[in-house]
Amino acid sequence: MTKSYHVAVVGATGAVGTQMIQLLEDVTFPIKEVSLLSSARSAGKKLTFRGEEVVIKEAKPDSFKGVDIALFSAGGSISKQFAKDAVAHGAVMIDNTSAYRMDPEVPLVVPEVNPHALRDHKGIIANPNCSTIQMVAALQPIREAFGLDRIIVSTYQAVSGSGIQAIDELQTQSQAILSGEDFAPAVMPVKGDKRHFQIAFNALPQIDVFTDNDYTYEEMKMVNETKKIMEDEAMKVAATCVRIPVVSGHSESVYIEVDQDNVTVAQIKELLEKAPGVVLQDDPATQLYPHAADAAGKKEVFVGRIRRDLDNPRGFHMWIVSDNLLKGAAWNSIQIAESLVEQGII
Amino acid sequence: MTKSYHVAVVGATGAVGTQMIQLLEDVTFPIKEVSLLSSARSAGKKLTFRGEEVVIKEAKPDSFKGVDIALFSAGGSISKQFAKDAVAHGAVMIDNTSAYRMDPEVPLVVPEVNPHALRDHKGIIANPNCSTIQMVAALQPIREAFGLDRIIVSTYQAVSGSGIQAIDELQTQSQAILSGEDFAPAVMPVKGDKRHFQIAFNALPQIDVFTDNDYTYEEMKMVNETKKIMEDEAMKVAATCVRIPVVSGHSESVYIEVDQDNVTVAQIKELLEKAPGVVLQDDPATQLYPHAADAAGKKEVFVGRIRRDLDNPRGFHMWIVSDNLLKGAAWNSIQIAESLVEQGII
Structure with a gap:
């Protein structure tokens, strides 16, 4: 039994x-x-x-x-x-x-x-942290195959990571703006912080409060948690975390540098196609790429827009999306x- | 006269x-x-x-x-x-x-x-291009003082760059979603492209159509125009351009590497404070940073969230915002x- x-x-x-x-x-x-x-x-x-x-x-x-x-x-x-x-x-x-x-x-x-x-x-x-999980899940197959020297990530994060009050605020504020009515921001960017700003039809470069080094806690979570999960304190990681008017589904613009020469985009795509929990959605010819509205409600991490950096042969850019309440x-x-x-x- | x-x-x-x-x-x-x-x-x-x-x-x-x-x-x-x-x-x-x-x-x-x-x-x-203008206006004072070796930018672009039809689509689609009604995307991400996706409460990593190297034209505009305006073909530039549900005001998460050692955040802030057409909005202690809703309707380029990269002493991150219909x-x-x-x- x-x-x-x-x-x-x-x-x-x-x-x-x-x-x-x-x-x-x-x-x-x-x-x-x-x-x-x-x-x-x-x-x-x-x-x-x-x-x-x-x-x-x-x-x-x-x-x-x-x-x-x-x-x-x-x-x-x-x-x-x-x-x-x-x-x-x-x-x-x-x-x-x-x-x-x-x-x-x-x-x-x-x-x-x-x-x-x-x-x-x-x-x-x-x-x-939600934004860390989807990034490391997508990057781990690449790291295992080619090593990973550096990550620079800019996030496009949904409000649901801040809870039900944040979802309410986005929706009621969006409705107020569409109806030409007044509104008073009270939750975003951070419920417990001093000032609150419009989140509907806006982008706020603050998630969680600021730390002493002028990065936010969210940004330092991405840095420190990535190193801990990947068990590599020497890995270079930097993050800019931004809240956008999306209910569910975090998106990330991720730049990486691998540890080897001559890695190809085709090799990275092949790895991600086989990776557990990852779905490759990458075909510019048919406008196939992940986006939050499509990823919401799904358990997987979606990756697309994979392309080589124009200057650094070890550098690659990609777009990683997942439902922050689910995989995140x-x-x-x-x-x-x-x-x-x-x-x-x- | x-x-x-x-x-x-x-x-x-x-x-x-x-x-x-x-x-x-x-x-x-x-x-x-x-x-x-x-x-x-x-x-x-x-x-x-x-x-x-x-x-x-x-x-x-x-x-x-x-x-x-x-x-x-x-x-x-x-x-x-x-x-x-x-x-x-x-x-x-x-x-x-x-x-x-x-x-x-x-x-x-x-x-x-x-x-x-x-x-x-x-x-x-x-x-x-709108996204190029605000970036080079903000980076030029830094480049003049310290040289600029590299730029990696991820954009958060408003729909108004796609014209009045795009603004209409964002607004009517937002209303439909808030009211629980059906909608059929017909304009975004690119009016003339084959497929259209939801832009309200979403983020779409496609602005303009794709080029042969899997970057979009918008991304290649940022790369090529930046080099032409700054008259430096050797500068390393990479861009990921993303449309978000904002009516007016482009935001950019920008990573740069300068050409000199020992440059400080304080020096960069001092330069930007004096720079023509640029407004420094950077005080984490009072949650002062630029955002699209605040920049809309203004002529200047707003810069904040300036901080040193955690690994590269010549690297800096910042957040650049401007009204894409005005300065852009x-x-x-x-x-x-x-x-x-x-x-x-x-």
Whole structure:
């Protein structure tokens, strides 16, 4: 008999939590029981899960009794509040916040890239930042074949990464502008920051707050997490992270330099065609390239516009798109759970 | 007595032509007479210019009789159709299309960068592509001081660069999506190309059609025009051009490598603070950075998010924003006319 698991979702009513529940319903993951947890405010709501009614409960320290896998996506402070309880009750915590990502004791995992890191877990496993996940999933096959010396990325990020309030703001603000009505930005670019700007019909070069070096935290997440996942501190990585008026689906303009001469675009396309979790969409003759509206709702990472740099023979440009709530968050977390089972770790 | 000029605007009812007329009304440029020209379809419409009613006329070969300066912005085929007539009648043609930009006989001018090139004109002067203009205007002060070895740019371009139909499509499509109604993309990414995709709440990595090397014409315009304007064929330039759901205001994530060691961010900021036509908006502590909604309707090029690359000491990243219909098109054309007068060329 196959082993089956008690899975808890913390942040069950959030943008990512909702996707996690949907994915757990659809995939064949062996579930014995599901606990849907939230703040006191959202507790009491009812959901149907695999045909049965489940009541959302307030997350409390003893909520993790008997839980095997706890999927957290309710903000870093909630993860920190309950991490000890979850682990003490024997659960493996898969955390979708930034709380533990750079903790040297915590594996930071994209299953297509570094599944082996799961073996070293001490109770907590971190799910990387959405913009990092899709980039490393697309670049890993290239790196394995030709080495990767440098990445320069500019992102085109959807608002859903900032949660349901951000989606609401984009939609109501878009409607206000189309109707010629007034509006007062209150959420974007960063809910907790001092100033707020129009996101509808605009592009804001700030995601998360600024760090001391004038990069934002989002940009430094892409830099530091990429190095940790690819286990290469010497890799050169720079990022500019920009919020655009898209609901779901992050796009990335990525420039890379490989470690070898004479690599061809055809070779890179061939690698990506075979790569797990990656879909090559690249045919300029038929205007085939990925875009957010097409990628939304899908689990894969889509890559196109691959072309050689005009000056550096080791340089290549490409366009990487994925649903930030799926591969960028919920789906990667479920894949981590699946990989734990497949590798016999849990 | 100051000399004054007969100015013609060809494409008077288009997105750029409308801005040209508005700017000519506002600036102190010495105008003796204005001719507003269009296709037969738009002819007959009336506009008020400096208090007088002007009837828009169909552009014909003899429309340029007595014209001193002809501002063209009605598409490349119209520019080619009337260039000889305009020049034969003694007009200086300032062409906002791509028809003559790479012609070695035609100066390609951004007045803040290469006004001296105007002296070599043979009747036609080309106004560069919108995305190129704002980038070179911002980078020229840096290049003059420290040299410029390399540019890698990813753009976030507004739809108004594709004309009034593109603006209409973005607005009606946005409304349809917000209202849950069906829609059929018919204009974006490129009106004349085979396939059309959703632009509302999306990002499309195609501007203009593809060239043989899998870059788009827009991307190759940025590469080739930048080298021509900066008079440096050896400069390394690469571009990824992306259309986003913004009405007006192009944004650019730009990575540069300068030719000198020990250049500081403070030095670059100091240069840009003094640069003509450039406004520095760069203070992470107060979330000050440029964005399209703020730049729309303004003539300047706005620069912010300036920071050193994390690996290459000669590398810097920045965010450059400008109104693509103004500095990117209409305003740069008027500035060319002004520079012709100031330099005594006309």
